[in-house]
Amino acid sequence: MINIFGTSGVRGILGKTHTIEDIINITYSINEFFKGRDVIIGYDCRKHSLPLAYIAASSLLLYGTYVAMAGVISTPSMQLYLKKKNFNYGIMFTASHNPKQYFGLKVFDNNGVEISEDVERRISDIYFSSLERPGKEKITWEKSKLRMEDITENLIEEYIEEVDHLFPFFNEKIKNFKIAADYCNCSTINTAGRYLSNTFPNIIHINNRLDGHFPSREPEPTPDNIRKIVNELKGKIDIGVSFDGDGDRGVIFDGHGKIYWGDEIGVIVSLILKDYLGIDTVVTPISSSTIVNDVLTKAGVKVIWTKVGAKNVVNYMLQKKINLGFEENGGLIYLPHISGRDGLITLLFTLKAIEKENTSIWEIRNKLPKTYIIKRSIYVENDKSKVFNMLKETIQAKYDKEIEDTINIDGIKLFLKDKVSILIRPSGTEPKIRIFTEADTKEKADKISSEIIETALELMEKLA
Numbered sequence: 001m002i003n004i005f006g007t008s009g010v011r012g013i014l015g016k017t018h019t020i021e022d023i024i025n026i027t028y029s030i031n032e033f034f035k036g037r038d039v040i041i042g043y044d045c046r047k048h049s050l051p052l053a054y055i056a057a058s059s060l061l062l063y064g065t066y067v068a069m070a071g072v073i074s075t076p077s078m079q080l081y082l083k084k085k086n087f088n089y090g091i092m093f094t095a096s097h098n099p100k101q102y103f104g105l106k107v108f109d110n111n112g113v114e115i116s117e118d119v120e121r122r123i124s125d126i127y128f129s130s131l132e133r134p135g136k137e138k139i140t141w142e143k144s145k146l147r148m149e150d151i152t153e154n155l156i157e158e159y160i161e162e163v164d165h166l167f168p169f170f171n172e173k174i175k176n177f178k179i180a181a182d183y184c185n186c187s188t189i190n191t192a193g194r195y196l197s198n199t200f201p202n203i204i205h206i207n208n209r210l211d212g213h214f215p216s217r218e219p220e221p222t223p224d225n226i227r228k229i230v231n232e233l234k235g236k237i238d239i240g241v242s243f244d245g246d247g248d249r250g251v252i253f254d255g256h257g258k259i260y261w262g263d264e265i266g267v268i269v270s271l272i273l274k275d276y277l278g279i280d281t282v283v284t285p286i287s288s289s290t291i292v293n294d295v296l297t298k299a300g301v302k303v304i305w306t307k308v309g310a311k312n313v314v315n316y317m318l319q320k321k322i323n324l325g326f327e328e329n330g331g332l333i334y335l336p337h338i339s340g341r342d343g344l345i346t347l348l349f350t351l352k353a354i355e356k357e358n359t360s361i362w363e364i365r366n367k368l369p370k371t372y373i374i375k376r377s378i379y380v381e382n383d384k385s386k387v388f389n390m391l392k393e394t395i396q397a398k399y400d401k402e403i404e405d406t407i408n409i410d411g412i413k414l415f416l417k418d419k420v421s422i423l424i425r426p427s428g429t430e431p432k433i434r435i436f437t438e439a440d441t442k443e444k445a446d447k448i449s450s451e452i453i454e455t456a457l458e459l460m461e462k463l464a
Contacts (some may be wrong), residue, residue, distance in 0.1 A: 004127055005120040007309040007428025009106035011095055015050055020055060020101070027056040027091070029127040030107055031065055033119070034089045040151070042070035044094035044246050045186040047159035047212035048103050053093045056105075057148060068167065072210065074191040074247030076342035077159035079112035081151075083338060084158060086110075094187070094246040097220035097329075098429060100213060113318065113339040114311040152190075160195045166337055167348050170199075174355045178255075179347075180233050180240035181206040182226065184219055185211040188247035192344040204237065208302045219245035221330060222375075223259045230257055239354070239361060241347040248345025249330035252350055254361050261373070263288035265350055266326030267295050268364055272353040274301055276336075283313050283325035286413045289438060290421050291369055307410035309428060310341050328373075350450065372442040374449040377432040378456050382463045388426045388433055390459045395424065395452060422448065 004010060010026060012018040033041070041057050043049035050072075057067045068087070070078055075092050082090045088110055095104030107115045109125075115123075179200050183189045185207045196203045206229060207216040217223045221242035230253045233240060237255045252260040263284060270282050281302040284292055293303045304322070306312045309335065313325040317335055325333040331341030332349055350361065357364055380387050392412050396403070399422070405415040409436075411425020423436040434454050439445040 002124060002128070003117070003121050004124045004228060005115075005117075008096060008311065009092075009094075009104050011102055011104040011429045013097055013101050014052075014103050023055055024059045025050055026105070027059050029123050030089070030091065031060055031063060032126050035066045036060065036063075036088050038066040038068065038087050038143060040068045040070050040071045040087050040090040042075075042090070042092045042155075044092075045072055045210045045212045046093075046095065046100065046103065046245070049093040050214070052105075053091075056093070059418055059460045061148065067148045068151045068235060069148050070155050071150065072187055072190055073152065073155060074159075074187045074243075074343075074346070075106065076248055076338055076340060077155055077191045078104070078148055079108055079338040079340050080157045080159050081164055082108055082110060082112035083190075084162075086346075087105055092246065095219075095251060096246045098242040099218060111339065113314060113424065116311065116315055117211045120378050127168055156194065158190055160198070162337065163195050163344065163348070164199075164335075166345070167352070170351060170354055174351050175200060175228075176202060176331075177238040177351070178204065178236065178453060180206055180229075180237045181208075181347075182206040182216075182221075182229055182240065182242040183208045184221070184243055184245060185209055185214055186219065186243070186245045186247075188243040188343065192243065192247060195344065204233075204240075214245075221249060221251040226251065226253070226259065230259055232340070239347075239350070241343065243343045244330070248341040250346040251330040252347065252361065258360050258362060258365070260361065260365065261289070261328050262326055262330040262332075262346070263292050263328040264365060264368075264411060265330075265346060266332060267292055268361070269326075269332060269349045269353050270296055270301055270324060271299055272356050272364070273349065274299070276352070276356070277324060279322075279324045281320075281322050283317050283320075283322055285309065286328055286407050286410055287423055287425075287436060288326075288328045289371060289373060290415070290419060291371055295368055305407060305409065308425060312410075314339050337396075371438050371440055373436060373438045373444045374442075374445045375434070375436050376449055376453060377427065377430075377434045378453060378460075380431050380433055380460065382428050382460055384431060384433065387456065387460055387463065388424065390463075391433065391456050392424060393454070394459070395422065420444070420448070422452070424452070 011374045043053040090108040092106045095102035226242045234257045241250045283304045285308040332346045402416040407413040421438045437445045437449040
């Protein structure tokens with residue numbers, strides 16, 4: 001049976017890949033799986049997220065499910081509320097980092113954990129088996145709920161209180177840092193924004209007006225998308241953070257104009273705060289840099305690789321009771337907080353590391369090995385799986401004599417001689433193949449990346 005979920009929830013373009021009826025059927029299928037009695041529904045700032053959230057809520061009310069509306073919130077704040085309160089499950093209407101035309105929804109269990117692939121498939125089975133009968137027999141007027149409850153303010157206050165509990169103290173130097181927070185005109189304005197205003201007197205709020213058209217930049221906080229903001233803040237701040245659309249990613253930058261990938265921050269936090277956090281193992285996906293393994297293994301911290309996707313990292317952490325994980329695209333995962341990424345927590349742990357070392361993030365990073373990563377993707381009109389398999393075989397054959405190790409848990413990652421690595425994997429959220437190349441010089445990483453892109457385009461042309 002086909003899985004209707006991708007790497008992180010359901011994603012698509014309304015009117016192109018999905019209809020309103022699809023949203024109703026997906027919601028029905030989720031509720032059937034959880035045998036829902038009560039659910040939290042939240043949404044991000046996207047223009048279609050609010051109407052989709054209320055369409056889903058209205059459908060569930062007709063099935064007799066109690067619905068609590070969480071309003072415009074960050075995904076981490078919903079996860080925390082689910083962990084603390086007595087709800088069956090939660091649905092967050094967000095396409096996270098995807099472009100503005102995308103809709104999306106993520107599903108969390110009663111502990112605030114994003115559902116596993118096994119649960120996704122079981123919900124997908126219900127979805128496809130119910131297409132001919134979209135729950136009509138479940139609707140009776142006696143069951144229908146008369147109202148929904150608005151829990152937005154309670155949820156936000158609970159989140160801020162939890163963050164305060166995790167970080168009860170920063171020294172005066174850190175408290176007076178000039179910190180820039182770029183909210184991407186979306187959900188973290190209402191959660192992280194309020195906490196930062198309460199805690200840091202010199203906070204600089206950027207793109208802090210809710211606007212589902214994302215007028216300032218694209219929702220994904222990549223170096224290309226946030227470069228203009230970072231350059232404008234050169235010499236004016238100590239540290240900054242750019243959030244994605246729903247706040248689970250937080251990409252760190254500084255007053256020198258340097259942007260730090262999530263795995264760089266993960267290494268820094270793990271290395272400096274390993275005793276403070278009581279960790280001896282971290283979990284990260286294969287998209288992370290080879291620096292993770294090189295640095296942390298030498299420091300006595302074991303590194304576990306997983307498939308790409310926060311839910312894959314989280315599920316392994318939960319199984320093995322490992323407290324810290326991270327992804328290269330931004331966002332630390334700290335299980336005592338929530339079972340997922342949180343962009344705000346990423347910033348605060350970075351500040352803790354700076355506080356402990358009594359230096360700048362720039363100086364801390366400069367002590368670590370230097371590699372260069374080129375991250376690109378190609379749009380695939382053909383069969384994505386077929387193009388990927390052909391590309392994988394071609395690249396493996398090309399570099400056969402240089403390969404020292406191979407990981408096949410998600411796409412393929414090749415470790416070559418001279419500290420070169422190549423990751424090729426199909427995107428789980430878009431019709432793209434992602435290509436990451438890493439080397440000791442930018443020129444080398446860029447050359448390998450360009451050659452792989454050229455090969456992929458040639459293969460697609462043959463298939464056209």
